Amino acid sequence: MSVTEMFSYIQGFLSAxxxxxxxxxxxxxxxxxxxxxxxxxxxxxxxxxxxxxxPSKCAxxxxxFCTVRTQIADLKTKFPVEQYxxxxxxxxxxxxxxxxxxxxxxxxxxxxxxxxxxxxxxLGIEVVRERGFHLDVEDYLAGVLIMASELSRLAVNSVTAGxxxxxxxxxxxxxxxxSGFRLLNLKNDPLRKRYDGLKYDVKKIEEVVYDLSxxxxxxxxxxxxxxxx
Amino acid sequence: xxxREGEGYPRKNADAALDCATSASPSSPVVAAFKVFQQELxxxxxxxxxxxxxxxxxxxxxxxxxxxxxxxxxxxxAEDILNEADLKLDAVRQKIGQxxxxxxxxxxxxxxxxxxxxxxxxxxxxxFLHYIRHRxxxxxxxxxxxxxxxxxEKGTAEALPLGAQVLTFQVTPSDYLLGVxxxxxxxxxxxxxxxxxGDIDTPFRLSQFLRQIHDGFSYIGNTGPYxxxxxxxxxxxxxGKVEDACYTLRVRGSEIPKHMLADVFSSRNxxxxxxxxxx
Numbered sequence: 312m313s314v315t316e317m318f319s320y321i322q323g324f325l326s327a328x329x330x331x332x333x334x335x336x337x338x339x340x341x342x343x344x345x346x347x348x349x350x351x352x353x354x355x356x357x358x359x360x361x362x363x364x365x366p367s368k369c370a371x372x373x374x375x376f377c378t379v380r381t382q383i384a385d386l387k388t389k390f391p392v393e394q395y396x397x398x399x400x401x402x403x404x405x406x407x408x409x410x411x412x413x414x415x416x417x418x419x420x421x422x423x424x425x426x427x428x429x430x431x432x433x434l435g436i437e438v439v440r441e442r443g444f445h446l447d448v449e450d451y452l453a454g455v456l457i458m459a460s461e462l463s464r465l466a467v468n469s470v471t472a473g474x475x476x477x478x479x480x481x482x483x484x485x486x487x488x489x490s491g492f493r494l495l496n497l498k499n500d501p502l503r504k505r506y507d508g509l510k511y512d513v514k515k516i517e518e519v520v521y522d523l524s525x526x527x528x529x530x531x532x533x534x535x536x537x538x539x540x
Numbered sequence: 541x542x543x544r545e546g547e548g549y550p551r552k553n554a555d556a557a558l559d560c561a562t563s564a565s566p567s568s569p570v571v572a573a574f575k576v577f578q579q580e581l582x583x584x585x586x587x588x589x590x591x592x593x594x595x596x597x598x599x600x601x602x603x604x605x606x607x608x609x610x611x612x613x614x615x616x617x618a619e620d621i622l623n624e625a626d627l628k629l630d631a632v633r634q635k636i637g638q639x640x641x642x643x644x645x646x647x648x649x650x651x652x653x654x655x656x657x658x659x660x661x662x663x664x665x666x667x668f669l670h671y672i673r674h675r676x677x678x679x680x681x682x683x684x685x686x687x688x689x690x691x692x693e694k695g696t697a698e699a700l701p702l703g704a705q706v707l708t709f710q711v712t713p714s715d716y717l718l719g720v721x722x723x724x725x726x727x728x729x730x731x732x733x734x735x736x737x738g739d740i741d742t743p744f745r746l747s748q749f750l751r752q753i754h755d756g757f758s759y760i761g762n763t764g765p766y767x768x769x770x771x772x773x774x775x776x777x778x779x780g781k782v783e784d785a786c787y788t789l790r791v792r793g794s795e796i797p798k799h800m801l802a803d804v805f806s807s808r809n810x811x812x813x814x815x816x817x818x819x
Contacts (some may be wrong), residue, residue, distance in 0.1 A: 315755070318760060394649060397649035424570050495579065
């Protein structure tokens with residue numbers, strides 16, 4: 312094989328690779344759009360009026376997740392399954408956002424931590440790598456961490472809206488999450504960087520709880536919520 | 541918070557984690573889930589570290605092979621050195637076999653970053669050897685053909701009914717490309733040192749070859765990975781040096797009468813075949 316032939320062979324490979332990336336980028340863009348729509352729907356829970364509408368907002372978000380499922384199904388057709396990690400970077404960000412949104416919806420509905428299986432189910436993807444397009448564990452964890460900071464915000468806003476009960480429940484939840492994350496041996500990677508932010512969310516919520524309890528605002532309702540938790 | 545202070549720091553992480561879990565919420569599904577994640581992440585990181593280690597070994601051995609090959613220009617009988625280099629590269633291939641072993645059933649691209657430096661260095665070494673032997677560019681296929689491994693340890697004892705398991709390792713086109721880009725630097729060094737040894741034939745052949753590679757890279761341009769365009773710059777510099785050397789040889793060669801030029805070079809290195817000195 313001559314040098315020229317060799318290079319034109321490689322060039323052929325590279326341009327095929329670029330075509331795939333182009334296709335993926337297009338689908339991911341649409342997916343990001345949908346993710347933003349879901350986020351907008353869920354953001355309204357921070358409004359004082361939004362607290363009563365949580366179930367309806369969640370239902371609306373769930374509807375939008377149907378669109379996500381079809382879009383992800385489209386994404387799956389754009390590249391060979393076994394090359395997931397070759398193109399991982401293209402959808403990593405949006406998949407983390409979607410994991411966050413799914414986790415947030417599930418939290419608002421049932422105040423529990425979404426499992427990785429549930430997220431995968433909501434997004435219409437797999438959990439195990441061997442079975443196709445899957446949710447990487449790091450992406451799932453990153454999504455959960457995004458939710459933690461969203462919840463610290465929710466704690467503040469729920470106090471403003473007069474719901475003194477919720478911050479205590481959020482506090483319990485976040486503390487549990489924190490002890491969960493402390494089990495992990497993280498490398499010095501983006502996930503670790505994000506995890507380092509968790510302590511500020513914990514602190515913020517603890518401050519809110521402190522403010523409430525020192526004023527006796529959370530006392531009765533706090534006990535009550537402790538019961539049903 | 542107190543669970544962090546109360547429980548044993550000196551103990552192993554998993555141990556402490558266990559205590560932490562029991563003191564916080566004994567059967568919390570969250571903690572149970574995170575224990576699974578812990579295991580999964582640790583397994584992945586361990587594998588990654590092992591691959592990095594193998595990759596470093598490959599890099600070191602390949603570099604040594606390249607140094608060895610540079611001695612070819614100053615030695616009368618190149619064959620010995622080439623054979624020795626072959627042996628060294630066989631050892632490197634064994635190491636690549638270990639990578640293939642680690643990657644069995646994994647997504648090769650997930651861990652690609654761990655071993656890409658080693659593979660590039662291997663491509664560089666193997667293509668350098670190939671050039672010295674055959675004066676041509678080794679193809680991607682030729683490299684991959686040699687990276688087929690038979691499993692021995694378990695294969696002979698238990699897994700015979702399955703047949704000897706064959707493991708392959710595929711060098712990706714972009715790793716190949718980056719390795720070849722590094723090769724040009726070695727060729728430049730080889731060119732300069734062969735001028736030093738009075739070999740005036742090799743530089744011209746090398747410059748031709750380098751030009752072909754350069755043209756190939758220009759053809760690829762920026763469609764390739766990001767690192768390629770960075771290496772293209774160094775490639776240009778190498779090519780410039782080789783072309784300058786050829787230019788100088790030509791100019792000086794026309795000034796000094798041919799037989800004297802041959803004298804000059806053969807007196808500098810008596811081992812060199814006198815005919816090689818004449819252009």
